[in-house]
Amino acid sequence: MTATVEAHLAAHAAESLRELEAFCAIASVSTDPAYKAGIREAAEFVADALRRSGLPTVELIETAGHPGVFAQGPEIAGAPTVLVYGHYDVQPPDPLDKWQTPPFEPTVREDRLYARGVSDDKGPLLIPILVARAYRDCRKDLPVNLKFLIEGEEETGSPHFESMVAANAERFGCDLVISADGAMWRPDLPSVTVAGRGLVALDVILHGAAKDLHSGRHGGSAPNAVRALIGMLATLHDDDGNVLVEGFADDALPPDPAVVKAIQGLGFDTGRYFEEIGAPAPEPMPGGEDLLTRQWLIPTLELNGVTGGYSGHGTKTVIPATASAKITCRLVRGQDPDRVFDSIVAHLERVKPSGYRLDFVDHRPGTSAFSIDPDLPALAIVQDVLQDLLGARPIRVAMGATIPIGSVFEKHLEVGTVFFSFSTSDEDYHAPNEFLRLSNFRLGMTAWVRLLERLGGR
Amino acid sequence: MTATVEAHLAAHAAESLRELEAFCAIASVSTDPAYKAGIREAAEFVADALRRSGLPTVELIETAGHPGVFAQGPEIAGAPTVLVYGHYDVQPPDPLDKWQTPPFEPTVREDRLYARGVSDDKGPLLIPILVARAYRDCRKDLPVNLKFLIEGEEETGSPHFESMVAANAERFGCDLVISADGAMWRPDLPSVTVAGRGLVALDVILHGAAKDLHSGRHGGSAPNAVRALIGMLATLHDDDGNVLVEGFADDALPPDPAVVKAIQGLGFDTGRYFEEIGAPAPEPMPGGEDLLTRQWLIPTLELNGVTGGYSGHGTKTVIPATASAKITCRLVRGQDPDRVFDSIVAHLERVKPSGYRLDFVDHRPGTSAFSIDPDLPALAIVQDVLQDLLGARPIRVAMGATIPIGSVFEKHLEVGTVFFSFSTSDEDYHAPNEFLRLSNFRLGMTAWVRLLERLGGR
Structure with missing residues (x-):
């Protein structure tokens, strides 16, 4: 049959x-x-x-x-x-x-x-x-x-x-x-x-002046939304890519021991991984268990995109009035999407320099x-x-x-x-x-x- | 007549x-x-x-x-x-x-x-x-x-x-x-x-993987060009917007005393300035002489634009393969555009993390x-x-x-x-x-x- x-x-x-x-x-x-x-x-x-x-x-x-x-x-x-x-x-x-x-x-x-x-x-x-x-x-x-x-x-x-x-x-x-x-x-x-893993997403939008300004006349004195946003976003991770946001992973539960064991047995080849994705090999090369643990069992905060000012052909001497970034986080067991969202908003509000206005686009509900x-x-x-x-x-x-x-x-x-x-x-x-x-x-x-x-x- | x-x-x-x-x-x-x-x-x-x-x-x-x-x-x-x-x-x-x-x-x-x-x-x-x-x-x-x-x-x-x-x-x-x-x-x-002021311009382009990757599968392990570029660009200035690039302003000559004197006499109204450009007033409010000195007599390194990854409607869970920024500098008397250019390239190459490839677009000749x-x-x-x-x-x-x-x-x-x-x-x-x-x-x-x-x- x-x-x-x-x-x-x-x-x-x-x-x-x-x-x-x-x-x-x-x-x-x-x-x-x-x-x-x-x-x-x-x-x-x-x-x-x-x-x-x-x-x-x-x-x-x-x-x-x-x-x-x-x-x-x-x-x-x-x-x-x-x-x-x-x-x-x-x-x-x-x-x-x-x-x-x-x-x-x-x-x-x-x-x-x-x-x-x-x-x-x-x-x-x-x-x-x-x-x-x-x-x-x-x-x-x-x-x-x-x-x-x-x-x-x-x-x-x-x-x-x-x-x-x-x-x-x-x-x-x-x-x-x-x-x-x-x-x-x-x-x-x-x-x-x-x-x-779970997921929660938001956009960050930073506003300086009401409009893009000429960098000759205003350079040095006017707020540059791209520079300020970049400074803020750079505080989200340490140099190794670990998330520095307070409260971000507080509720994360330890990973399932069965999956940890599976990772240990897989002999994941990191050199081949970086070859496959076409990226230059990092130095030092991370171990296979470490990399797979980061892929499966560690929460992430990824910048999926950033934009602000001029990005066309040639040069344009503007001071950008607005800059924005898109963020998604992959969550592990125990993390509450809403609490993660709140922790990122609070972090960015805390590091926002004076002289700018900060907006968020809320893409919730997230997923555990x-x-x-x-x-x-x-x-x-x-x-x-x-x-x-x-x-x-x-x-x-x-x-x-x-x-x-x-x-x-x-x-x-x-x-x-x-x-x-x-x-x-x-x-x-x-x-x-x-x-x-x-x-x-x-x-x-x-x-x-x-x-x-x-x-x-x- | x-x-x-x-x-x-x-x-x-x-x-x-x-x-x-x-x-x-x-x-x-x-x-x-x-x-x-x-x-x-x-x-x-x-x-x-x-x-x-x-x-x-x-x-x-x-x-x-x-x-x-x-x-x-x-x-x-x-x-x-x-x-x-x-x-x-x-x-x-x-x-x-x-x-x-x-x-x-x-x-x-x-x-x-x-x-x-x-x-x-x-x-x-x-x-x-x-x-x-x-x-x-x-x-x-x-x-x-x-x-x-x-x-x-x-x-x-x-x-x-x-x-x-x-x-x-x-x-x-x-x-x-x-x-x-x-x-x-x-x-x-x-x-x-x-x-x-003079001018010199360049674009910075950072490459991670060969293509954008799915942030679910690769988040935590793959290089994120937006995150890395942001980290690099954030090292160009201190929190007050002063340029931190080694050698950037080494050749700058002291400003023309006549112009310094003019600035002191102008009574530049900084509150009105921020109102006019439509930006939130910074705290503390800078003094008028200071702001005008920054506009006229201090060299700048401005980020005119940044772009990378997804910036359309909604969310897209990608890890960006490439990110780029446009930079222009306003120069003061004594600064050589080529030397300023070289100092920025050297700085960015030094702070580039492992696992990425860095390119520049050279918009010279600059102007003294x-x-x-x-x-x-x-x-x-x-x-x-x-x-x-x-x-x-x-x-x-x-x-x-x-x-x-x-x-x-x-x-x-x-x-x-x-x-x-x-x-x-x-x-x-x-x-x-x-x-x-x-x-x-x-x-x-x-x-x-x-x-x-x-x-x-x-």
């Missing part, structure tokens, strides 16, 4: 690719209102794809932001209920000039599909939709009661996701959530993710860190299915990134979430030239069939 | 305004290659205006950059030769969204003409061209042998100006240069400028500071003409800004330069909504007639 569905999917691989290309041609950038039409179009695309996969109930759930797409399959008596999570929104495509082919013109090169959002998360979420369609096309019953919840605000920190889940807890009710989002750690090492119950039976099933397909037992890893959904589902549906995604974390999903390995897109089809079969007890 | 010319100019004020509007409609931005066509058009406009003013010799002088416009009037036997300097290029117009009316659609509001370049320097340089035309129209001989040299690279630091003057020293030869560029210090206080011989007879004549017209004796002031031409003319033509401009330094000439007071445009016509008459010994 499984073999039939798997064979059907293999026979229709070209069609699946065309559907993925059509999905990726939609510019569904959630962080920028200019792309509003693309968001709506992508939500409709997902709803239509689910309908074509034979799910009897498909609907858009409106929120104060972008809509979610909910679908429910036919009732399979006696089978468990599985809710598949994914997101149809994507990161902004800029800097556009760094793309080899345009971000919303999907292009295959060397068995990879290049497009914004293809790896995060359009490819991975399309897999279970196509798997459901294969069962329908083969006139086979699905092994489980299948539900889908595909949101459109993941890349903006899912601001309306929790309220949507809370308001629809009964309809969304299930025995398990499987997230099609959350990349595998490394392409050459099967892994399952059991923990993620998340970890999965290590004894969840579905976790072992996921490891079994991947081991069968890949020949090696997947290791359990933490991730530095944030998937807010885990804690939301735990709180409102009282179920665990396992991550089952076929993107890998080297696929440039927040950078130019995002791609998805098409071998993983095909592998994922087989893996989802086998996972659903195992969860259905077949 | 003077009265006739002055009356003619007054009667043709509307025509003069139309000609200024047409001139300002040309987007002659010299700092950005995208405006190349506007540069050529403005040069042709100036040449045409000079021809219509009856100057028998008018020609474009090509350089490796933008052309200069040279013109020579009819020979007036026995009269001195005066070379008028100005520039037809303008600053970039951005940020465009801050303009009340578009920068290249000149608009009159409340007897001010708003347009990019109207104050710096299109209005002031058009005045002597229109004055020459009035003499021609009235069939009066000019009081002096009049030459014009109007360049197109002032806003980029006049990189080809010196070689142009050196190559044409004989043709440009004169007894005196009068600069139509160089704004009056304050609208309510007649002044003549006797000194200006400049000061006029206080005993130049023309300086007293300028003061006399202004006193007659304005009722008060103009004070002699320094300026923080840079006019590279003074030292060039002194070196290659062996003549002094006096500044005779009818813009004032509050006219937002490097900011949005640049304007020129039309009352000064009209006053300037009368003043130039009287100055030429006095210089001609009439």
Whole structure:
């Protein structure tokens, strides 16, 4: 039975690719209102794809932001209920000039599909939709009661996701959530993710004079917002990149000993890491355990961008009136996003020099860190299915990134979430030239069939 | 005789305004290659205006950059030769969204003409061209042998100006240069400028990883070019804005005692200054002498702009691969632009953390500071003409800004330069909504007639 569905999917691989290309041609950038039409179009695309996969109930759930797409399959008596999570929104495509082919013109090169959002998360979420369609096309019953919840605000920190889940807890009710989002750690090492960092974000805007001033007339006497903001931001870290903000990490709990142990066993090669990201090797070279601990288990305060004054061609002798920076923090277990936010605001207000006005843009709500119950039976099933397909037992890893959904589902549906995604974390999903390995897109089809079969007890 | 010319100019004020509007409609931005066509058009406009003013010799002088416009009037036997300097290029117009009316659609509001370049320097340089035309129209001989040299690279630091003057020293030869560029210090206080600061400029570009990285996966381990550059730039100044770069001011000479004395007598109102520029009042409020000394007599290192990572709407969780800053320095007497440049490069290379690559964009040649011989007879004549017209004796002031031409003319033509401009330094000439007071445009016509008459010994 499984073999039939798997064979059907293999026979229709070209069609699946065309559907993925059509999905990726939609510019569904959630962080920028200019792309509003693309968001709506992508939500409709997902709803239509689910309908074509034979799910009897498909609907858009409106929120104060972008809509979610909910679908429910036919009732399979006696089978468990599985809710598949994914997101149809994507990161902004800029800097556009760094793309080899345009971000919303999907292009295959060397068995990879290049497009914004293809790896995060359009490819991975399309897999279970196509798997459901294969069962329908083969006139086979699905092994489980299948539900889908595909949101459109993941890349903006899912601001309306929790309220949507809370308001629809009964309809969304299930025995398990499987997230099609959350990349595998490394392409050459099967892994399952059991923990993620939280997130909180803010913008800082500093104002000096009412307008940009001529640096000849005013240089030396007028406030320079770029100079002042830079001085303020430079106090956030020490020379080694440790966060110096008072109260920032006060509530951080010690890391999960299992993950600490995993890090020790991984033999992470830092020289190779810096080669892979194309950065000059630092001196002294940090150790592998230290670097991985910083990636997975230490909270961060990152400057994601800074801007102020003139940045065009040539020179412009202005004293900038305004300068701003974007900050995001990755949080570990125990840290409260609101308290972290407050600690940064208080720090910057304290170090602000006289003669300037300081504003913040609040991108909350933030997200707490998340970890999965290590004894969840579905976790072992996921490891079994991947081991069968890949020949090696997947290791359990933490991730530095944030998937807010885990804690939301735990709180409102009282179920665990396992991550089952076929993107890998080297696929440039927040950078130019995002791609998805098409071998993983095909592998994922087989893996989802086998996972659903195992969860259905077949 | 003077009265006739002055009356003619007054009667043709509307025509003069139309000609200024047409001139300002040309987007002659010299700092950005995208405006190349506007540069050529403005040069042709100036040449045409000079021809219509009856100057028998008018020609474009090509350089490796933008052309200069040279013109020579009819020979007036026995009269001195005066070379008028100005520039037809303008600053970039951005940020465009801050303009009340578009920068290249000149608009009159409340007897001010708003347009990019109207104050710096299109209005002031058009005045002597229109004055020459009035003499021609009235069939009066000019009081002096009049030459014009109007360049197109002032806003980029006049990189080809010196070689142009050196190559044409004989043709440009004169007894005196009068600069139509160089704004009056304050609208309510007649002044003549006797000194200006020099200038040197560079861009700093810092590279970390080969591309922007996801802050979830890489946050804590990957180099963040924005954080590192900010840390480096923050070491350039102390908390009071004093430059900390080793060797930066080693060659600075003590200021001209006459200017120091002028500062002490001015009673500069710092509270009013911060009000005028729309900045929050600093605490403690600096004294007037201190602030003016910083504007006129202390070298600066200004951050004109900084950029890196994401600065669009919302959040983007990237670790920026690249960050850059634009720096210009205002120099005082004695400082060598090359040595200042080298000191900044050496400082930044020394504080660059490991794991990054540092690049510079060299905007040299720079310009040394400049000061006029206080005993130049023309300086007293300028003061006399202004006193007659304005009722008060103009004070002699320094300026923080840079006019590279003074030292060039002194070196290659062996003549002094006096500044005779009818813009004032509050006219937002490097900011949005640049304007020129039309009352000064009209006053300037009368003043130039009287100055030429006095210089001609009439």
